Amino acid sequence: MAARPIAPRPLSPHLTIWKWQVHAIVSILHRITGNALALGAVLLFLWWLVAAASGPEAYQTFTGVASGGFGKLIAFGISWLFFQHLCSGIRHLVMDTGQGFGLGISRGTALATLVVSISLTILLWVTIFFYKGL
């Protein structure tokens, strides 16, 4: 059988063409925040635990970095990653039960995850600031 020339198939327009909407942003943020926590924040968590288990000097090295300006920026970032992944994760758990798929409600809950995660991040750091003094 002679090989038929393969005509270029029409491709469905993919990510490059659709308008970004809040549902899509929250969906991809769930993946980005989850993987950033797994491959980034987990390493810092390990450093903290191992430093605490190793002794005062090792712990001093950790707090020296963590309490600096860059360390605080990273901690602030991780706290938002966590709250965003938490909120969109809870949204996913609810949607797993078949609820919240309507156009209006799914848009509203997607937006809510952003509002709540940013609010919780600010609340956390305001609490730390007032009770501990940064």
Next chain:
Amino acid sequence: MGAGTELGRVRGLGAAKDGVHHWWLQRVTAIGNVVLLLWFVFSLVRLPSLDYSSVLLWLRQPVAAVPMLLLIVSVFWHFRLGVQVMIEDYVHGSTRVIAMLALNFYVLAGAAVALFAVMKIALGAA
């Protein structure tokens, strides 16, 4: 349930031979993470300080050490499943096998180190 043979539907395991096991465990560990990580954040904020002696005094208590051990298992298990999904979506061919092996080594080694560190503190060896 979709198409498939009668026997396949009875067994309910699908092509990957483990059915919804991966999906289900990701939800179970997600709920574990919600409880344990909120406890973790609350606990850290409520500590008088995050210096060496405060953290050690805290982690030496069984009421802190036991949830920490559970947290490590739940979190590492959860992200092991989640990162696998990302690898399956974006990494193909033999690179995928390498990525999955690297993920498994990272998860097991990391969890072992974390569990050991908590137990060392909790059992008074640090």
